[in-house]
Amino acid sequence: MAVTYDFAGKTAIVTGGSRGIGRAVATQLAGSGADVWVWDADPVPAAGIRSQTVDATKAFEIREALADVVAGAGRVDILVNNAGYLGPYLGFEAFEPVEWQRIIGVNLLGTFEVTHQVLPIMRKAGTGRIVNMGSLAGKEGLPNLAAYSAASAGIIAFTKALSREVCDTGIRVNCVAPGPIDTDLIRRLGNEVVSDMIGASPLKRLGSAEEVAALVLWLCSDSSSFNTGAVFDMSGGRARY
Known part of the structure; x- marks a missing residue:
């Protein structure tokens, strides 16, 4: 049976x-009742979700977008720092x-900048959930x-320090560290690399974006009120610690 949450009245x-x-x-999040604002450099419209064009590395774009969120919703209860760029698969x-x-x-700096601007709003409210998206790569x-x-x-260490x-306060800060997840980001590495990743996984498959999202929702919920500064693996058993 799927776990359900009620985020009605929450802004994410x-x-x-x-x-x-x-x-x-x-x-x-939107399906669980949250008022969701997506910040993306190349937003794709989705039903029930508000999209804004935001480069997470540009402070002025974040400032303008955040002003719109506060004007429209009056609060920010949930921040999921997920913007990322893998880069080329090359030797150093x-x-x-x-x-x-x-x-x-x-x-890393995008996570810093967005959090730096959103955190004062959460601190004023005395509550909030921040989930930073790290990676198995950051652990191993x-x-x-x-x-x-x-x-x-850096994201993992930042999560622990900020928490x-x-x-x-009532603010909780946690990190999710996925291994290879079946997304375009991973598929762009090529079939050979993806096959090697699957072979290295004890479960012999890629994870799904929906599986990661389910963990994120739990971390955003009141059910995880005693968790902060933690790093949660989503690696199919591949993580060594």
Whole structure:
């Protein structure tokens, strides 16, 4: 039996919410009654979801979009930092610095910037749920994904640090660290790489975006009120710790 949540009266922002994991999260939140605002550099309209064109690395775009959310909803109860960029599957020495900077910028600095602007609204309300999307790469360091691994590790550490800074409030901050999930982001790596990923998984398959979204919804709910600063694996048993 599927678990259901009631997010009626809650306002949620999901970055990178037009595709893949982000879209699944936004769809499930909206289906559970939340007023969902998707921030994406290339938004795709979806029924029951408000979409805004936002580059998570640009402070002024975040500021303008957040003003619209506050004007329309008056609050932000849930923030899912999902905007991400995997980058090329290359050895570190083959990386161009511009690619490294883009990966760190979108994944890590984007999470910093969005959270920095949304957090004061949650702190004023005395409550909130922040879920940061990390990666198995951030825990284990994956070859040919050095920059992405570094950015994901930063997100994990940021989650733990921020959770302690706000532990005297009703704000909870957690991180989800997926392994290979069946999205366009992963499929672009090519069949050979994807096959290797499946072979490395004890469950011998890719995860689904809907499975990740189900975990995110739990973390956004009152059922997870005693969880903060935690990192939740979604790796099909591949994570070593």
